Amino acid sequence: MECKKIQSDLVNYYYQELAGSARSAIARHLETCNACRQTYVQIKKALAMVAKEQLEKDKSSAFWQDFQYKVYRRLAAEEASKSWWRDLLVPRRLAPVLAGAVMLLLIIVTSTRLVKNGPEMTSSDLQLAQELELIENYDLIQDLEILENLPEAEQLRG
Amino acid sequence: MESKDLDQQLIEKIKNGDQAAFGLLLEKYQQRAYYFCLRLVSRPEDAEDLAQEGFVKVFKNISAFRGAASFQTWFYQILLNLCRSYHRHRYLVNRFTFNFSRRDGEDEEMEQSLENSVPDQSLDGNPQRLINNEELKLLLEEALQTLPRQQKEIFTLKHFEELKISEIAGITGLAEGTVKIHLFRAVRRLQEILKEFKEQR
Ligand SMILES: [Zn+2]
Numbered sequence: 001m002e003c004k005k006i007q008s009d010l011v012n013y014y015y016q017e018l019a020g021s022a023r024s025a026i027a028r029h030l031e032t033c034n035a036c037r038q039t040y041v042q043i044k045k046a047l048a049m050v051a052k053e054q055l056e057k058d059k060s061s062a063f064w065q066d067f068q069y070k071v072y073r074r075l076a077a078e079e080a081s082k083s084w085w086r087d088l089l090v091p092r093r094l095a096p097v098l099a100g101a102v103m104l105l106l107i108i109v110t111s112t113r114l115v116k117n118g119p120e121m122t123s124s125d126l127q128l129a130q131e132l133e134l135i136e137n138y139d140l141i142q143d144l145e146i147l148e149n150l151p152e153a154e155q156l157r158g
Numbered sequence: 159m160e161s162k163d164l165d166q167q168l169i170e171k172i173k174n175g176d177q178a179a180f181g182l183l184l185e186k187y188q189q190r191a192y193y194f195c196l197r198l199v200s201r202p203e204d205a206e207d208l209a210q211e212g213f214v215k216v217f218k219n220i221s222a223f224r225g226a227a228s229f230q231t232w233f234y235q236i237l238l239n240l241c242r243s244y245h246r247h248r249y250l251v252n253r254f255t256f257n258f259s260r261r262d263g264e265d266e267e268m269e270q271s272l273e274n275s276v277p278d279q280s281l282d283g284n285p286q287r288l289i290n291n292e293e294l295k296l297l298l299e300e301a302l303q304t305l306p307r308q309q310k311e312i313f314t315l316k317h318f319e320e321l322k323i324s325e326i327a328g329i330t331g332l333a334e335g336t337v338k339i340h341l342f343r344a345v346r347r348l349q350e351i352l353k354e355f356k357e358q359r
Contacts, residue, residue: 008342011338011341011342011345012323012338012341015316015317015323015341017322017323017338042349043345043349045352046298046345046348046349046352047317047345047348049294049295049298049352050295050298050299050302050317050348051295051299052317052318059189059192064185064188064189067188067192067206067209067210068181068184068185068188070206070210071184071210071213071214074210074211074214075214075217078214078218
């Protein structure tokens with residue numbers, strides 16, 4: 001077998017991912033090929049250095065008890081949030097919660113209406129304003145006409 | 159009894175509301191969950207948080223677990239997803255707070271300490287000095303953290319969790335050939351770091 005192919009499989013060989021003929025072919029090749037054997041020794045050395053025991057077993061049983069306690073506490077918190085929804089379905093508790101919800105809804109609706117309508121005018125307000133504007137404009141036009149006609153009239157008189 | 163069958167039994171019991179069964183599952187997998195997360199996220203308090211969240215997800219979604227894959231595969235998937243979203247979140251936090259604070263850039267600190275550790279050790283200038291295995295192990299642990307995400311995940315699942323390539327493919331959703339390529343590259347990178355370290359001496 002070609003050395004290049006062998007070398008690309010050495011990591012899998014190390015981790016015992018090869019079986020049967022693929023495994024024995026590499027084993028045989030390593031016995032005869034110095035270059036591939038060297039490569040394999042390097043891989044083995046490097047991976048042996050990446051120690052598995054470095055982290056493991058450095059925690060006390062108190063740590064794990066605390067760990068479990070925290071998991072249960074999280075689960076209890078999840079359950080509590082779920083039971084809040086369940087409580088909504090219980091009639092005895094439904095009344096005050098519903099009353100509160102209705103109040104809240106009313107406040108929200110009223111306040112949004114106030115905010116929405118604040119700067120605007122109702123239709124009757126608008127009509128009144130338009131009418132006032134018309135009257136004002138009408139007066140202005142009449143005044144202007146009078147002023148314009150005034151000198152003319154005086155000239156005519158004069 | 160096979161570990162896999164035992165898991166399946168425990169899960170059936172948990173589905174039926176047996177809390178003691180959940181306690182047994184927790185005890186069985188807590189160490190693996192914690193150390194797996196620790197290798198992927200580095201910070202102990204965050205690893206603890208993620209591992210605990212993993213168990214909460216197991217309990218909450220237990221009815222969705224049909225046993226098509228092993229519990230172990232399913233559990234690693236949950237943990238991997240949690241670690242990935244943790245990194246995504248931290249990446250975004252780092253990205254947006256970068257101009258304001260560099261304190262959050264712990265990966266950088268780690269990389270710097272890795273860079274610094276090499277010349278520092280060569281300063282004593284003694285070529286006869288034996289390689290300090292503890293130093294080297296620490297260096298390789300740190301080097302692991304500098305691997306690209308997928309290489310790091312796959313190397314962790316293979317080397318530390320001692321899972322089969324086929325199982326890693328199941329967990330990561332990658333083809334076995336792709337898993338092998340990532341594993342190969344991760345090992346090669348570790349070898350390079352080892353070589354650089356030796357040449358520095
Ligand atoms: Zn060869």
